[in-house]
Amino acid sequence: MSVRGKVLSVENMNPFVKNMEYAVRGPIVIRAGEIEQELSKGLKKNFTDVIRANIGDCHATGQKPLTFLRQVAAICTYPDVLLKDPNFPSDAKDRAQRILDGCGGKSIGAYSDSSGVRVIREDIARYITERDGQASDPDDIFLSTGASDGIKIIMKLLMTGQPGKERAGVMIPIPQYPLYTATIAEYNAYPIGYYLNEDKNWALDVNELKRSIDEAKPNCKPRAIVIINPGNPTGQVLTKENIQDVIKFAKEQNLFIMADEVYQHNVYAKGSEFFSFKKILTEMGPEYNNMELASFMSTSKGYMGECGFRGGYCEVINLDPAVRAMLLKSISAKLCSSISGQAVMGVVVNPPKPGEPSYDIFQKEKSTVLGQLAEKATMVTETFNSIEGITCNEVQGAMYAFPQIKLPQKLLEAAKAKGQAPDAFYCFNLLEETGICVVPGSGFGQVEGTYHFRTTILPPVEKLREMLGRFKDFHLKFMAKYS
């Protein structure tokens, strides 16, 4: 019998699950929920609401769903009535009918092929082809439960199944989105962290890539490199040249490229442009265009922000056909991703076209969301940089800022006395004093001795302005207290 008479204890459970960390939903977020409970019970605080800037959850912070997208999803759900409803536009009905025709029994209640509904994969391939000016094959695409699921599926294939030095090494940016470290821990792989260059707006530096892989080689078998572009939590958008450098490095080191491109619609800064890794790699010609590459996309981000539908896709090119068969087999045990999520992904890649009845309203809703995000990106960058002791790279894309905070010695000592990381100490105090919930930089990784936090730029403009005001007051008082 094990501890306390239970079969399963923390001592004997899966040690790799125990090692996982996922800061975006970590202890600070649990505390935020408790504070909300306290407020709802009438407890008096310096603030009346918690502002959840910890997670890229667009609708939860007030963004409205796109009309066309929800119309198509609703018709797919209840077609017997809504396909005939005169209040629904014809293009929404056409999209829904096209998806339903691709479903077993013409119902989104049927399982799809493991890789997803065929017509949706065809629409995704067409979208990628138009985006990149390079052909895409529906058979290279599978639908996933959000991007997270696709990332885990591909990473799983790359594992060696061996312990210790024989483990697969996976290169990840530092700072990174914690799904990567969590998955690497869960799979007992070896994380090879390469630091993004904060002084160069979080660029990838090839010398740093080389340093990190060389240091890791005695400890693992490096197999893959993860790039997040536009960056999470760092908000940078990679240049074409930077992408070329990474591809050359991956070729040289024989690495599988995992391109997390879920923020491909979220580019705000003048002069910044999204280039997919596939486009650049293909354009680099015969020496590079047969490299293995997986690109991940999601319905949760962009202008649609449909997190709850858990829609996503992965395009994986140049895979050995026998490995591709194994990939399909490994997906098939999960049967398929949610068909309503697939349908939403289908709309994102096949939006209303000029001349269709929903074109104008769709474009208007889309550009409103993206316009506000651009405005908020600027507001956040400028505000943080206006505060003494804080520096923040330009939020060129994605939905986050990752400002650096200079913490005084006395504060470091106070944090140590409390047994907290200094940035966690800072963020917990911020939460208790202002109700603002952000995630400490230590949850994403940072250069030792530097301190950051990640905030989303998602709250509505006025709310965000208020949040930045509350933040600034707190910061100045808090620094004064410890200086």
Place this chain on the structure above:
Amino acid sequence: MSVRGKVLSVENMNPFVKNMEYAVRGPIVIRAGEIEQELSKGLKKNFTDVIRANIGDCHATGQKPLTFLRQVAAICTYPDVLLKDPNFPSDAKDRAQRILDGCGGKSIGAYSDSSGVRVIREDIARYITERDGQASDPDDIFLSTGASDGIKIIMKLLMTGQPGKERAGVMIPIPQYPLYTATIAEYNAYPIGYYLNEDKNWALDVNELKRSIDEAKPNCKPRAIVIINPGNPTGQVLTKENIQDVIKFAKEQNLFIMADEVYQHNVYAKGSEFFSFKKILTEMGPEYNNMELASFMSTSKGYMGECGFRGGYCEVINLDPAVRAMLLKSISAKLCSSISGQAVMGVVVNPPKPGEPSYDIFQKEKSTVLGQLAEKATMVTETFNSIEGITCNEVQGAMYAFPQIKLPQKLLEAAKAKGQAPDAFYCFNLLEETGICVVPGSGFGQVEGTYHFRTTILPPVEKLREMLGRFKDFHLKFMAKYS
């Protein structure tokens, strides 16, 4: 550089993924798809359509979705308009509003808590409490992407992270649903197969449980026992006494109980009744009622058959609180399951009540589906038993029959010459001759030297009758050919 210049080859990929098998979507199903393509191109065959009896995909075989369920899901998807639509009944609107009120920003496009929308978990707890006459706690429940996801999450916790003899052993029935062997292979666990007793209508025999665990103990650390009730692929419904025996055995051997109860609404036979493992274990009193138990449920089966929504839940009781925290953490890296799937699960556990406007139609639709399934269960059992060389236990529940076929020596030799398992050889011939797609027993496991196949009972009554007719003709001719 690896084989053929690829980073990833079958030789160096994750060996545990390579070992996975998933017969329900295996080679015979791929061939069925090819035949459909051939038919659509006008190729002449002995039949005009493929009957897919390989997978429990209700809507794909013609079952209609339940009106109320789809109304609620549609309103949740497009509430701005449909909450005001006079064509939708008030109880559907109430259910949708209740779910939306529990969502961030009142949108199913927001992430939920990792364990799922709170009000839906409350409704599930109420459903379980009423079903069992035993209290259920919403905090013991998490929503999952179908039942498969929940099963994988719990099994993952139980892994030791050690190789060889230190691996976790998981007891599974033979025959079993292939998700279990696939997941055990993926996690590099050790499968401890216990044979169900075909002579006693697929009952669990405690002596057989003891035999299998004793034989396995030198090879692994047994940690869990999986029971599928009602049975897949075997269609039996366990008696209360049989469940008590299994619980006593699990206690004695210190095993975590994993109860796959996704077919809890699918009980047809006179005298059969569904008892949850939780109910029985709780009623067994202090010696047993603190045992760790996970029960899995799905929207994909029952009378609703909503596979594509990927809704499901897991209730896990008596977990060490520290392990429960680890469980929640491990789910949080996937963020949450699809909210539309959660909403459908919410309707299943909170259907219209007497006096509500949708009560009558809901009851009628539900009882029609279940009545037809009962009729088909009888038809399938009786037809198979009427054919010489075939025996089939009564389909008491679930959606499948698993008949045994006696194969003549000449046929075994012919199969061997083709390099196929005899039952696979049989099923491939059945498919080519009749268009009927069923899954060979070897994909589920069976006593050595016996041969079976699994067929669903899902095709509409008339189609199923036609299928059984085609089947009988084939079987008699095929046996004659090899006798």
